[in-house]
Amino acid sequence: MARSSSLLILIGALGATTAAGQDGPGAxxxxxxxxxxxxxxxxxxxxxxxxxxxxxxxxxxxxxxxxxxxxxxxxxxxxxxxxxxxxxxxxxxxxxxxxxxxxxxxxxxxxxxxxxxxxxxxxxxxxxxxxxxxxxxxxxxxxxxxxxxxxxxxxxxxxxxxxxxxxxxxxxxxxxxxxxxxxxxxxxxxxxANRTPDVRATTAPGCAVDWSGRDVQPVEPAITYHSRISRIMQQHCQSCHREDGVAPFALETYQQVRARRGAIRQSIETGVMPPWHAGEGSRAFLNDRSLSARDRDALFRWIEDGCLEGDPSDAPRPLVWTEGWEIGEPHAVVTIPDPVSVPAQGAMGYRYQYVKTDFPEDRWIRAMEIRPTHPEVVHHVLVFIEEPPREGETRREIQARWQGGLQGYFAGLVPGQATTMYPEGTAKRLPAGAWLKFQLHYTPNGRAVEDRTQIGFIFADTAPEREMHTSAAMTTRLDIPPGASNHEVKATTTFSRPAVIQSFAPHMHVRGKAYRYELTWPDGTSEVVLDIPRYDFNWQTRYVLREPIRVPAGTKLTCTAWYDNSDGNPANPNPKARVRFGEQTWDEMMIGYFEYWRDE
Known part of the structure; x- marks a missing residue:
């Protein structure tokens, strides 16, 4: 009788319609x-x-x-x-x-x-x-x-x-x-429309299906290039590794992948590829590019078994890459005024260019895309709303007026992430007549080119329900001793109003070693929401939350950065230098950017 009663209660709950005010706390x-x-x-x-x-x-x-x-x-x-x-x-x-x-x-x-x-x-x-x-x-x-x-x-x-x-x-x-x-x-x-769904999986409330006691196992297709490996390449590699992509070689055919099997295995084993750095315990992110253990095992097994090609009828449909703007035809395009000559070799400091927009009223941006002429040599681009320096103005005075991008940026590009599309009902404000400051970082790749970067905008028809903001927990008080291998720096900010956080984007330079975002709730409990144990300056990733985080007023965000200024860091330009804050890569920064809207 007890088992029957429990079953009836469960079925009753599944079929019930909740009436307002009738279900008690904890229902x-x-x-x-x-x-x-x-x-x-x-x-x-x-x-x-x-x-x-x-x-x-x-x-x-x-x-x-x-x-x-x-x-x-x-x-x-x-x-x-x-x-x-x-x-x-x-x-x-x-x-x-x-x-x-x-x-x-x-x-x-x-x-x-x-x-x-x-x-x-x-x-x-x-x-x-x-x-x-x-x-x-x-x-x-x-x-x-x-x-x-x-x-x-x-x-x-x-x-x-x-x-x-x-x-x-x-x-x-x-x-x-x-x-x-x-x-x-x-x-x-x-x-x-030949696109990947924005949401690829959810839970589904319903009666549980219990497979215990049933003699059935999932049918597993044989691991071949066409049945399995081609899909892994599409989902984790081809956004860069394709014909005319930003990567140095394509991984679009059986012959290409088989020929690069050694490099593929090495990159996966060392954690270099796919480029994703959020560690265990972090929140889930929509743009997670990492390989699951299942995909990793399948790739290694395929290589060990001799790289079987398989049946072409099992192949996925080829990806169709957008020619031109990925966001669609922009409503407006802003181009840097002067072409930038990128040499074949050597290192380049940041380049800065300013453009004044001519919009007579504020515009609401629901999508934007940064397009370099030669994306293969672009390390990153950041765009800020900031006027050019006034005549005779010192760097300290400029920073006092504009914060030097320390409190937030307007748009950004890193390899594989050129577009920004905001959730429905959300947009970012571009003030009327605003100046845009482009920060351009190039990495010569063996061929001299000339770049002229653009940014394209898709406008919302009306003001959005929610305005997207970019802010940061940051500090300029950096003093990294010579030879320090694990120097720690913290920065905090507290939310004075309720907010919803949509993404994170940490920023350090070549001595950056690890980074962490941690929220402390008003009741004193805390949660690490993004942990990056192996920060990589080459990938300035924007981590977009699968489920945005609602934070009440009084919530504190603590960002912790670790730096390696020792000779054990191969990217370190000078282990004997005492390193302080600065915008060039041989200086250092400590900025924990995040995007949010007010929860009102």
Whole structure:
């Protein structure tokens, strides 16, 4: 009796509609969460061509059924309350996409639902796609199903592009009048446009699927170039390593990857590639470029097994790179006035150029992109809102007026990150008639070139709900002793108003060794939100949070930097120098940039 009562209570909670004021403090509720590492759920991998027979008796397979079209696989359970609630929604989505050539497949892994019940459900909701009684659980288990409301989206090459919730209208212990986030529809729109979905995985509230006691294991495709390695290259390497990309060589074909297998393995083993430096214990980030342990093992196993090419029919669709501006045709473009000559060799200090904009009123920027003429020689570009120095003005006076970019920057570029697109309802203000100061850092690569960098803007039609700000925890009081191998410097800032943090961007120079962002909440508890144990000056990464952090007034942000001024640092220009604050790379900086909006 106790077990039956518990089951009834659970099912009652799943099916309940929360009435305002009726659920007490601590009542359990579960909504979809985007704080999910998609790489741990096989997103981006090839789905095997699994055979199945529908309840109508049609014997086929995933590839033959989809016929090269995107495929939505929806998990079903006749008895689950949330699965029932999402039946009409799935039918609506399927019908709405009827002219967009997207196929639907309904998979029921229940051990107790009968075929008659499945037929009745299919008819009641009006599902048009095939319905499968996945008794053995082969399809659901291979896809990684753990809830009865999971959906999986495959593109035309059977790459898993999204997994998780349909939307967020229904959850455990609540329901809304309408969904706020239509995860599945947005993912389908992205795939139809040959783009990667912004959200690639979520949790999906629903009845848990328990695989214990069921003799079924996920089907694993053989590791070949076409089935596995090509997808890893696309997702982690080709944004730079492609024809006409900023990297020195392309990794777009079997022959190219096989020929570079030694360099690939070395770069992964040393942590040089892919360039990602957030350590364990950090928050999750949308632009995480690191390899999962599963991807790393697959790459090494492929190399050890002789670099098998595999079946070309398993290959992913080639990535389509945007020609011209990635943000689309800009509403306005600002170009530095003077070309910069970059020599074939040697080191270059920072170059600065100023441009006055001519906008008669404030403009709201929802997307921007920095485009050098020769990105292969650009280490980074930062753009600040700052006037040129006045005649006779000293450096100290300039810094007093403009802070020298220490409190924030307007836009930035690093290799692989040239565009900035703000979340819906958010934009950054460009004041009327503002001056833009370009800080340009070049790294000669063996060929002399002439660069003329531009920045393009996409304007919002109206003022946004939220204004994006850039600020920093920083200090100019640097005094790094000669030979110091682990010199620590701290800087803090306290939020006087409630805010929502969207990203972090630490900045040091060549003696930078490690960096950490830590939040201390008003109750005195603290959390390390970004830990960089191996800071690399060559990659000035902007870490964009998967879930922005809401901070109440009184929250303190502490940034800690460590510097290596010893002769054990190969990048150190002079281990015998006492190093102080300065803008050139042989000086040092300590800036913990972050982007936020006010939570009002």
């Amino acid at each position: 359990y509720k579960e909504a979809p969460s985007i704080a999910v590492d998609h790489r741990l759920h096989r997103v981006g991998e090839l789905a095997p061509d699994l055979p199945f027979t529908s309840i109508a008796g049609e014997a086929t397979s995933l590839a033959r059924y989809a016929e090269g079209r995107p495929l939505v696989i929806a998990i079903r359970d006749v008895g689950c309350p949330l699965s029932k609630k999402y039946g009409p929604r799935l039918a609506e989505i399927e019908q709405a996409l009827g002219d967009k050539d997207v196929r639907f497949l309904y998979v029921n892994p229940s051990e107790i639902d009968t075929v008659e019940q499945m037929r009745a459900e299919k008819a009641a909701y009006g599902f048009q796609g095939a319905y499968v009684a996945d008794r053995e659980g082969t399809i659901a288990r291979t896809l990684g199903c753990d809830r009865t409301t999971d959906v999986f989206l495959l593109d035309g090459s059977r790459t898993l592009m999204y997994r998780g919730a349909i939307d967020d209208q229904y959850g455990i212990g609540f329901q809304h009048e309408a969904p706020r986030h239509t995860y599945l529809l947005r993912a389908i729109d992205a795939v139809l």
